[in-house]
Amino acid sequence: MIKKERSGTKRPNDVDVYVGSRVRMRRKMLGMSQEKLGDQLGITFQQIQKYEKGTNRVGASRLQNISEILDVPVSFFFPPSERSDDSSENGLYDQKTLMEFLATSEGIELNKAFSQIKDTKVRRRVIELVRSIAVGETI
Numbered sequence: 001m002i003k004k005e006r007s008g009t010k011r012p013n014d015v016d017v018y019v020g021s022r023v024r025m026r027r028k029m030l031g032m033s034q035e036k037l038g039d040q041l042g043i044t045f046q047q048i049q050k051y052e053k054g055t056n057r058v059g060a061s062r063l064q065n066i067s068e069i070l071d072v073p074v075s076f077f078f079p080p081s082e083r084s085d086d087s088s089e090n091g092l093y094d095q096k097t098l099m100e101f102l103a104t105s106e107g108i109e110l111n112k113a114f115s116q117i118k119d120t121k122v123r124r125r126v127i128e129l130v131r132s133i134a135v136g137e138t139i
């Protein structure tokens with residue numbers, strides 16, 4: 001559902017924006033273009049853009065097709081249920097912020113590179129490094 005703001009402009013529904021961002025994130029994780037996804041669905045890349053921005057709502061059957069093409073369950077596209085235990089050690093964990101970051105080119109690139117590190121000790125060191133940089137500490 002598109003919400004109208006007081007100025008008369010339309011604003012996409014938050015769930016539609018979330019679903020679209022998940023479509024975009026998964027498509028980019030697979031290295032697939034909007035055009036290729038659109039071709040497989042029988043629609044234009046412009047329609048894919050509208051889905052990804054949340055401007056147009058993805059229907060149930062279309063979402064099922066997208067999930068098959070992107071090789072994820074339909075549930076992948078929906079936010080997790082609200083739970084009080086969704087916080088990190090420091091209580092600052094924000095699911096929406098995390099998902100927004102993971103949908104960016106940098107988030108996808110970082111995730112791909114990190115997942116290629118097999119040594120768990122090295123992974124832990126990378127996490128420590130990033131945390132220390134984030135809080136302005138030096139190693």
